[in-house]
Amino acid sequence: MPTPPTHAFTFTRKQSASNKTPRQINRNLVFNLIRTRQPISRADLARVSGLQRSTISLIVEDLIRERWVLEGSTGRLPRGRRPTFLELNHQRAVIALDIHPSQTTVAVTDLGGRIVAQNIVALPDDPNKAITPIVAAIRKLIANHADKAFDGVGISLPGRADPELRKPIFAPNLNWPVQSIKSRIHRATGLRVEIDNVANACALSEVWFGDSDGLQDIVVVNVSEGIGTGIFSNGRLLRGANGMAGEFGHVEMEHDGHPCGCGGRGCWETLASNRAGLRYYREISGNGAPPSFAALVKMAQADDKNATRALEKMSCYLGRGLRMIASALAPSEIVIVGDITSAWHLFGPKIEAELKQNAFSKAPKLRPSFEGNTARLRSAVALVMNQGLN
Numbered sequence: 001m002p003t004p005p006t007h008a009f010t011f012t013r014k015q016s017a018s019n020k021t022p023r024q025i026n027r028n029l030v031f032n033l034i035r036t037r038q039p040i041s042r043a044d045l046a047r048v049s050g051l052q053r054s055t056i057s058l059i060v061e062d063l064i065r066e067r068w069v070l071e072g073s074t075g076r077l078p079r080g081r082r083p084t085f086l087e088l089n090h091q092r093a094v095i096a097l098d099i100h101p102s103q104t105t106v107a108v109t110d111l112g113g114r115i116v117a118q119n120i121v122a123l124p125d126d127p128n129k130a131i132t133p134i135v136a137a138i139r140k141l142i143a144n145h146a147d148k149a150f151d152g153v154g155i156s157l158p159g160r161a162d163p164e165l166r167k168p169i170f171a172p173n174l175n176w177p178v179q180s181i182k183s184r185i186h187r188a189t190g191l192r193v194e195i196d197n198v199a200n201a202c203a204l205s206e207v208w209f210g211d212s213d214g215l216q217d218i219v220v221v222n223v224s225e226g227i228g229t230g231i232f233s234n235g236r237l238l239r240g241a242n243g244m245a246g247e248f249g250h251v252e253m254e255h256d257g258h259p260c261g262c263g264g265r266g267c268w269e270t271l272a273s274n275r276a277g278l279r280y281y282r283e284i285s286g287n288g289a290p291p292s293f294a295a296l297v298k299m300a301q302a303d304d305k306n307a308t309r310a311l312e313k314m315s316c317y318l319g320r321g322l323r324m325i326a327s328a329l330a331p332s333e334i335v336i337v338g339d340i341t342s343a344w345h346l347f348g349p350k351i352e353a354e355l356k357q358n359a360f361s362k363a364p365k366l367r368p369s370f371e372g373n374t375a376r377l378r379s380a381v382a383l384v385m386n387q388g389l390n
Contacts, residue, residue, distance in 0.1 A: 031068060034087065039085035069087070092110070100225065150191055152192035153189065158226060201379035227273050252267055254271060278310075297343050326359065
């Protein structure tokens with residue numbers, strides 16, 4: 001199947017589009033307004049964006065010609081020309097991969113971030129065989145959705161690398177050869193493959209799908225088997241040397257604490273990650289841990305006292321680490337991604353109280369990702385389509 005033409009979009013949902021703004025920014029603004037308000041007419045696009053109708057017409061025709069956008073139904077007005085409504089071309093799609101140490105979720109998403117289909121792939125014990133079932137699952141999804149034109153494959157990875165994977169990655173919680181996943185998937189599908197740290201991907205996703213306007217400095221903290229942070233500042237991701245910016249999860253917080261996958265001890269993620277929450281439950285209850293962190297959260301929601309105490313302890317350490325981020329970076333907003341957000345009403349206040357304790361200045365706004373548990377999958381759209389933000 002031919003791959004449609006690709007363009008880099010830089011989406012900032014509330015970005016101004018004055019006469020001095022480059023044409024590309026106007027195009028991105030119009031596309032994003034169609035995505036968030038579809039179906040929408042050209043007249044309404046001009047009214048909402050503040051752009052001239054002639055500018056809107058030129059951009060819309062461009063997007064239609066490249067099949068990003070389609071014309072749909074017509075509206076009815078008391079008099080005058082009947083408007084034609086615009087919407088995204090839902091036949092264009094992205095393959096999304098959310099990689100974890102023991103399993104990978106493979107999904108089809110449309111340009112609006114809607115998850116069309118998904119499969120969970122259990123990874124074999126032999127780490128050298130981990131990529132083969134992932135590739136097979138991708139090819140099966142593509143075959144099952146042959147009516148769609150795939151723009152690429154987006155992969156959120158619990159590790160660090162330069163965007164082209166030219167250098168070894170830092171992924172202490174994975175024990176299989178992820179360096180080769182990009183080339184393996186490209187050879188198997190012929191699609192462009194974009195890969196990034198999950199926290200970076202979720203930061204882009206917050207600008208694309210969330211409530212952040214892309215103009216403010218935000219930090220996205222992904223709480224999973226480990227802890228990763230994505231930093232979005234001055235309209236772009238902060239990567240640092242070798243793509244290693246944001247590894248707050250491996251800052252030592254407890255001398256001679258629990259060993260960490262990075263080789264250190266007492267790192268923040270040994271105290272505030274999902275694995276730490278499960279460990280706290282074992283220590284408090286004297287019993288074996290639940291089968292997953294999601295199960296532990298459900299136990300707390302069902303008023304299990306030991307589960308609640310374990311997650312409160314984890315939340316305390318999570319908030320302390322966020323205080324470190326707030327002091328170091330002074331972001332406008334910190335967004336939390338992960339299973340803990342499903343019980344935010346129980347543990348969010350504890351996390352926020354720790355964040356604000358002994359703060360040097362006004363604490364940043366703290367909130368869970370509005371995308372919930374789909375944040376990591378939907379971030380693949382931002383990786384594939386939103387290259388201009390990198």
